[in-house]
Amino acid sequence: MTAPPLDVRCIPNALPDADDVLASLLTEVAWDDRMRARRTASFGVPYDYSGQHYEPAEMPPRIAAVAARAAEHAGHPFNNCLANRYDTGDNTMGFHRDSYDGLVPDSAIAIVSLGATRTLVFRTLDRTHRIELALEHGSLLLMTRATQRHWAHGVPRTASTGLRISLTFRRFATEG
Numbered sequence: 810m811t812a813p814p815l816d817v818r819c820i821p822n823a824l825p826d827a828d829d830v831l832a833s834l835l836t837e838v839a840w841d842d843r844m845r846a847r848r849t850a851s852f853g854v855p856y857d858y859s860g861q862h863y864e865p866a867e868m869p870p871r872i873a874a875v876a877a878r879a880a881e882h883a884g885h886p887f888n889n890c891l892a893n894r895y896d897t898g899d900n901t902m903g904f905h906r907d908s909y910d911g912l913v914p915d916s917a918i919a920i921v922s923l924g925a926t927r928t929l930v931f932r933t934l935d936r937t938h939r940i941e942l943a944l945e946h947g948s949l950l951l952m953t954r955a956t957q958r959h960w961a962h963g964v965p966r967t968a969s970t971g972l973r974i975s976l977t978f979r980r981f982a983t984e985g
C-alpha cells in the first residue's frame with residue numbers, strides 16, 4: 810500500500826544565530842516540570858497542551874525573533890511558542906497528532922531544533938509506514954494540518970545524547 814502524503818518541509822540551518830538562541834534559552838527560561846517525560850515552557854497566547862494549562866506569557870525578544878524567522882518560511886505569523894527541553898536521551902515525546910483545536914486551520918506548525926540531534930519519527934495511524942527525520946541544530950520543520958490526519962509523530966528514547974530544545978510555534982485564532 811502506498812503511504813499517505815507526508816506534508817512536511819525541512820529547512821536546515823534556518824537560524825544563523827542558533828548557538829546564541831540555545832544559550833539564552835538555558836539562562837532565561839523558567840522550565841516547567843509538571844510533565845515527567847521532559848520539561849516545557851510556553852510563550853505567547855495561553856495554551857492547553859498535553860493535559861497542562863499554560864498561562865499567557867510575553868515572548869522574550871530572542872524567541873520572538875525565532876518566531877519571525879519561522880513566519881517568513883511559513884508565510885504567516887505565530888502567536889504561541891511551546892518549548893520542549895530534552896536534557897538526555899531518556900527525555901521523550903510519545904506518539905501523538907497535533908491538535909488543531911483553536912488554531913487557524915490552514916496555518917502550519919513549526920518546529921525549530923537546537924542542540925543535540927534527535928530523531929522525529931512519523932508513523933501512519935495503521936503503523937504500516939514509518940519515516941524518520943533527523944532534526945539538527947538550527948533546523949526548521951513545517952507541518953500542515955493534512956500531516957496530522959494520517960500520521961502521528963514522536964521523539965523516542967535514544968541511548969545517549971546531549972541536551973536538545975525544540976521550539977514549536979503555532980498560530981491560534983484567538984487574537985482580536
Ligand SMILES: O=C(O)CCC(=O)C(=O)O
Pocket residue numbers: 891893902907920929944962963964975977
Ligand atoms: O520536540 C519535537 O521536535 C517535537 C515537538 C512536538 O511534536 C510537539 O510539540 O507537538
Ligand SMILES: [Fe+2]
Pocket residue numbers: 905906907962
Ligand atoms: Fe507534535
